Each structure stands twice: as C-alpha cells, then as structure tokens.
Amino acid sequence: MDIKSYLTAKRTLVEEALSSILPESDEHLTTHFEALNYSLRAGGKRIRPILCMAAAEALGGSVAPLMDVPCALECIHTYSLIHDDLPAMDDDELRRGKPTNHTVYGEAEAILAGDGLLTLAFELLSRDNVALLNADVQLKIINLIARAAGSTGMVGGQALDIESENKEITFSTLRLIHSCKTGALITASVQSGALLGGADEDEFLAMTNYGRNIGLAFQIVDDLLNVLGTTEQLGKAAGSDAEHNKATYPAIFGLEATREKAGEAVAVALEALRHFDHKADPLRALAEYIYTRSN
Amino acid sequence: MDIKSYLTAKRTLVEEALSSILPESDEHLTTHFEALNYSLRAGGKRIRPILCMAAAEALGGSVAPLMDVPCALECIHTYSLIHDDLPAMDDDELRRGKPTNHTVYGEAEAILAGDGLLTLAFELLSRDNVALLNADVQLKIINLIARAAGSTGMVGGQALDIESENKEITFSTLRLIHSCKTGALITASVQSGALLGGADEDEFLAMTNYGRNIGLAFQIVDDLLNVLGTTEQLGKAAGSDAEHNKATYPAIFGLEATREKAGEAVAVALEALRHFDHKADPLRALAEYIYTRSN
Numbered sequence: 163m164d165i166k167s168y169l170t171a172k173r174t175l176v177e178e179a180l181s182s183i184l185p186e187s188d189e190h191l192t193t194h195f196e197a198l199n200y201s202l203r204a205g206g207k208r209i210r211p212i213l214c215m216a217a218a219e220a221l222g223g224s225v226a227p228l229m230d231v232p233c234a235l236e237c238i239h240t241y242s243l244i245h246d247d248l249p250a251m252d253d254d255e256l257r258r259g260k261p262t263n264h265t266v267y268g269e270a271e272a273i274l275a276g277d278g279l280l281t282l283a284f285e286l287l288s289r290d291n292v293a294l295l296n297a298d299v300q301l302k303i304i305n306l307i308a309r310a311a312g313s314t315g316m317v318g319g320q321a322l323d324i325e326s327e328n329k330e331i332t333f334s335t336l337r338l339i340h341s342c343k344t345g346a347l348i349t350a351s352v353q354s355g356a357l358l359g360g361a362d363e364d365e366f367l368a369m370t371n372y373g374r375n376i377g378l379a380f381q382i383v384d385d386l387l388n389v390l391g392t393t394e395q396l397g398k399a400a401g402s403d404a405e406h407n408k409a410t411y412p413a414i415f416g417l418e419a420t421r422e423k424a425g426e427a428v429a430v431a432l433e434a435l436r437h438f439d440h441k442a443d444p445l446r447a448l449a450e451y452i453y454t455r456s457n
Numbered sequence: 458m459d460i461k462s463y464l465t466a467k468r469t470l471v472e473e474a475l476s477s478i479l480p481e482s483d484e485h486l487t488t489h490f491e492a493l494n495y496s497l498r499a500g501g502k503r504i505r506p507i508l509c510m511a512a513a514e515a516l517g518g519s520v521a522p523l524m525d526v527p528c529a530l531e532c533i534h535t536y537s538l539i540h541d542d543l544p545a546m547d548d549d550e551l552r553r554g555k556p557t558n559h560t561v562y563g564e565a566e567a568i569l570a571g572d573g574l575l576t577l578a579f580e581l582l583s584r585d586n587v588a589l590l591n592a593d594v595q596l597k598i599i600n601l602i603a604r605a606a607g608s609t610g611m612v613g614g615q616a617l618d619i620e621s622e623n624k625e626i627t628f629s630t631l632r633l634i635h636s637c638k639t640g641a642l643i644t645a646s647v648q649s650g651a652l653l654g655g656a657d658e659d660e661f662l663a664m665t666n667y668g669r670n671i672g673l674a675f676q677i678v679d680d681l682l683n684v685l686g687t688t689e690q691l692g693k694a695a696g697s698d699a700e701h702n703k704a705t706y707p708a709i710f711g712l713e714a715t716r717e718k719a720g721e722a723v724a725v726a727l728e729a730l731r732h733f734d735h736k737a738d739p740l741r742a743l744a745e746y747i748y749t750r751s752n
Contacts (some may be wrong), residue, residue: 169467188609188613190613190630191608191613191616191617191620193607193616194612194613194616194617194620198608217606225601240708245568245572248565248569249567251565268545269545270619271616272547273540273545273546273620274540274619276572277571277572277612278613278616279573279610280572281603281606281608281612282603284599284603285600285603285604285607286594288600288603289600290596296595297592297595298592300592301592301595301596302583304583304751305580305583308583309580311576312576312577313483313486313489313490313493313576313577313583317489317569317572317576320569321486321487321488321566321569322489323488324565325488325489325565335485350497353576355630360597376669377461416470426709436633446680451596
C-alpha cells in the first residue's frame with residue numbers, strides 16, 4: 163500500500179477535525195485562544211490520531227463519525243510538547259519548525275495553553291455520543307487515555323527524564339523513561355482505536371502488543387534522529403539530547419546497534435498483527451514508516 | 458446545625474479518600490510522587506469536595522461509596538494552585554501556610570505535579586463504577602467538570618486574569634474572571650454532587666443557581682480577605698492583589714459595598730434552595746460559612 167497517500171489523506175481528516183473543535187478566538191480570551199490554536203494547528207505528523215483511526219479500521223470499524231477521540235489524543239500530545247519546551251523543562255525554542263509557544267506568548271500563557279489543551283482532551287472524550295458509542299466503552303477509553311497520560315505514564319516519564327539529566331542511569335531506567343514518556347500515549351492511541359473498532363479481548367491484547375512495540379521503535383528512532391538529523395529536517399533543535407546529557411539509545415549502544423533494536427521492535431509489532439487481515443495493512447505500513455521516517 | 462463539626466467530619470472523609478488515591482511514593486519516581494503528595498495532602502478547606510458531598514446528600518443520595526468525584530475536584534483545585542503559584546504566573550511563595558510546590562521541588566517538577574494531578578482527576582472520574590453509577594451520568598459528570606476546568610472555565614479565567622494585570626478593566630471583565638476562575642469549578646462541584654444524588658432537571662437547575670451564587674460570594678470574600686487578612690491567617694501572601702495591580706471588588710467598590718455584594722449573592726444562593734427540605738441544611742450552612750470565613 164502507498165503509506166504516503168494514506169498518511170496525507172488521514173492527516174487532512176485530522177486537521178479538519180482539529181479546526182472544528184476549537185474556535186479561532188474568543189471575545190474575551192484573544193491571546194489564550196491564539197496560543198491554543200498556534201500549537202494545535204502547527205502541523206506535525208499527527209501520528210497518534212492516525213494510529214487510532216488505523217486501529218479502528220483494522221477491526222472493520224470507522225472512526226470518521228467519532229473524531230473526538232483522535233483529536234483528544236492530539237490535544238494531549240500537543241500540550242505535552244508545549245510544557246516540555248518551557249524554559250524550566252527542556253528550554254527549546256523551535257518546534258515543528260516554528261518558535262515554541264512560550265517564545266511567542268510568554269511562559270504564563272504557554273503553561274495555560276497546555277493546561278487548556280489537556281482539559282479540552284477530556285471534554286472531547288466525554289462528549290455526548292450516545293447514539294454512536296456505548297457509554298461503558300467510552301468510559302474505558304477515557305480511563306486508559308488518562309492512565310497513559312498521567313503520573314504513571316507520560317507525565318511520569320517526563321518527570322523521570324528531568325530527574326535523570328546529568329546522571330548516570332541504567333538501561334532499565336532508560337527503557338522506563340521511553341515506555342512512559344512516549345510509549346504510553348502511542349499504545350493508548352492504538353488501544354482506544356481498537357475499542358472504537360469493537361475489539362474483543364484477544365484483539366485488544368494483540369493491538370496493545372503492537373502499540374507497545376511501535377512506541378518503543380518510535381522513541382529509539384527519535385533518539386537516532388536527534389543525533390543524525392539536522393534542525394531543519396526535524397523542525398526542532400538537533401543534538402539537544404547530547405547537550406542536556408540525556409541518556410539515549412545511541413549514547414548507550416552506538417548508532418548501528420540502536421538501529422537494529424528499532425528494527426527488532428518493528429518486527430515484534432508486525433508479528434503481533436499476524437491474525438489480522440488486509441484491513442490492518444495501514445497499521446503494518448505505519449510500523450515500517452516509524453522505522454524509516456526522517457523527522 | 459453545627460457547620461464546624463460538619464466540616465470537620467467531611468474533611469476527615471476527604472483526607473482519608475485523598476490518601477488512598479495516590480501512593481506516597483513510587484519506586485522510580487520518588488520526587489514526582491513526593492511533589493504530588495506535598496500539595497494534595499497540604500490540608501486546605503476541601504470546600505469543593507465537601508460541596509459535592511453536601512449536594513448529593515441534599516437530594517437524599519450519599520457520595521460515601523463514590524469518593525472519586527470529590528477527590529477529582531480537589532485534584533483539579535490543587536493543580537490549579539500549583540500552576541497559579543509558579544514564578545511565571547502569580548509568583549507566590551506561600552500556600553496553605555507552607556512553601557509553594559515550586560519553592561520546594563523546582564519549577565519543572567511543579568509544572569509536572571500540576572499536570573499529573575489534573576490528569577489523575579480524569580482517571581478517577583472515569584474509573585469503573587458500573588455497579589454504583591450509571592455510565593451516562595458518569596460521562597455527564599466528567600464532561601461538566603472538564604468544561605468548568607478548561608479554557609472556557611478555570612484555565613480561561615486565569616488567562617484573563619494574567620492578561621488583565623496592570624490594565625484598567627471593566628466591571629464586566631472582572632465578573633467574567635471571577636465566574637470562570639473560581640465560580641466555574643465551585644458550580645461544577647455542586648452540579649456533580651447533584652447528579653450523584655440523582656437530581657432531576659429542576660433540582661439540577663436550582664443547584665446550578667445555588668452553585669453560581671456561592672461561587673461569586675466565595676470570590677468576593679477572597680478579594681476582601683486579600684485586603685483585610687494577615688498572611689498568617691490566610692496561609693498565603695496577603696495584599697498580593699494590590700501588589701500585582703489586580704482588579705478586585707474592593708478596588709472598584711470599596712470595602713463596605715463589597716461585603717454587601719457578597720451578602721446579596723449568599724441570599725440568592727439560599728433562595729435557590731427554597732424547595733429543598735432539611736437535607737439541604739448543610740448547603741445552607743456552607744453558604745453562610747463562605748460569607749463569614751476568615752481564611
């Protein structure tokens with residue numbers, strides 16, 4: 163299949179849906195809504211919402227009438243980028259090729275834009291969908307996304323990452339940072355799509371396994387790109403991991419073994435999909451794409 | 458009724474429930490969990506969870522087996538205090554008589570502690586309660602709390618407050634800041650309690666009216682206390698509003714008229730409860746308490 167056209171088509175759907183969830187401005191809150199839109203509409207790969215849609219489709223479902231879930235995943239991802247970029251955190255000035263939120267709107271507005279997007283995610287996830295989605299399934303989706311995003315997931319991973327700067331850490335700590343910081347929300351994207359698609363227990367487990375392994379591959383490749391990519395390609399500062407003395411796969415294993423490990427994770431992810439038919443081809447192509455991407 | 462004993466009894470229930478939702482530490486995330494607990498277990502009036510419980514009881518329901526909702530409200534309130542106190546925001550060093558979160562753990566950890574608590578709130582709200590609560594009602598509660606906490610509620614109010622510093626603002630903007638920043642979550646506390654208690658449409662509207670007016674009274678009294686109280690009484694810096702040139706009721710109307718306006722709001726709140734029986738007495742006493750409190 164042509165993964166590039168697939169990604170372009172899905173990305174268009176996501177962009178359209180994202181435009182519709184947030185007004186461009188508000189009578190009283192001009193700057194706040196500008197700051198929200200600035201980051202949410204800054205482009206990006208939209209990989210989490212697309213994984214969610216592809217997982218639902220792999221099970222014969224369609225997410226099209228339920229874009230609130232993919233949009234919520236992108237809101238959570240975007241909030242995490244805004245907060246991670248803050249001076250008190252990674253202190254980054256570039257994101258998706260544009261000045262970071264706090265560089266444009268100041269720290270206070272950037273903190274609030276992040277808070278607003280995180281909260282908006284849960285507003286979207288809990289919207290009235292009675293006719294489209296069983297309320298128990300909807301609650302399950304909210305809960306799994308909250309757990310993936312919170313202190314035992316993404317937020318915890320970022321905290322551990324910050325606490326580990328300039329420290330010697332073990333490989334198992336690095337693994338934990340990766341699986342929490344990036345892996346958890348990627349896995350939840352696949353899982354929530356699986357639930358939207360009506361997955362049974364076995365299908366849900368297979369999807370979880372797929373999600374964990376592409377999440378791992380994604381982070382390993384991120385580490386690689388931070389070493390090998392240029393700032394222009396990445397749209398964010400290259401080489402920043404080494405500058406912050408962050409523990410990364412390339413720092414521990416070297417470049418070649420790191421690439422091999424990413425390849426192994428992709429292979430395990432593909433194996434997890436062995437019982438799915440051609441409807442899972444986009445998920446298969448996404449796993450390859452994550453391995454070969456250049457930004 | 459003896460509101461002081463009532464508050465003490467309920468506060469004990471809330472403290473116990475809060476202790477049970479969050480482990481004291483985590484094998485890997487020592488500092489992060491310390492920072493979460495530091496603020497969540499710092500005491501405070503616990504007015505939002507208590508309002509939620511009292512509203513459910515006013516309708517003949519009991520929140521005792523469903524403490525996740527009151528706890529979630531307190532998590533959201535606590536996260537908002539942590540973020541509001543940050544150097545980039547109000548830059549406060551004291552909260553509830555203790556050094557603020559970022560003063561103890563640094564800005565990065567404080568931002569993440571706030572993010573963690575906000576996300577934990579939605580994890581709690583979406584937990585599996587099938588036997589205790591109808592899933593549709595549970596979704597409704599999540600949605601109303603998310604709207605109250607987000608960019609058209611609390612976060613938006615804080616953004617407008619920050620944007621209004623050192624500016625001449627109209628009374629209607631001040632009203633809007635109050636109703637978003639403090640009023641929205643207080644109203645949502647009452648509303649979620651009403652839904653837990655099984656409110657019908659009329660009861661829900663009456664409770665909403667009660668909530669909006671005690672929310673207004675609460676913020677007016679907060680403004681008064683910021684002028685009249687001592688730092689020791691308040692547990693946070695007194696006089697900080699004037700220092701930041703913030704628009705407040707006393708700054709616009711003077712002290713006497715401000716107190717009158719708080720009294721009027723309480724009267725409207727009590728009137729909204731006129732069709733409720735003695736089971737709403739705690740709500741009535743809470744309205745008086747909000748008017749007469751000294752911290």
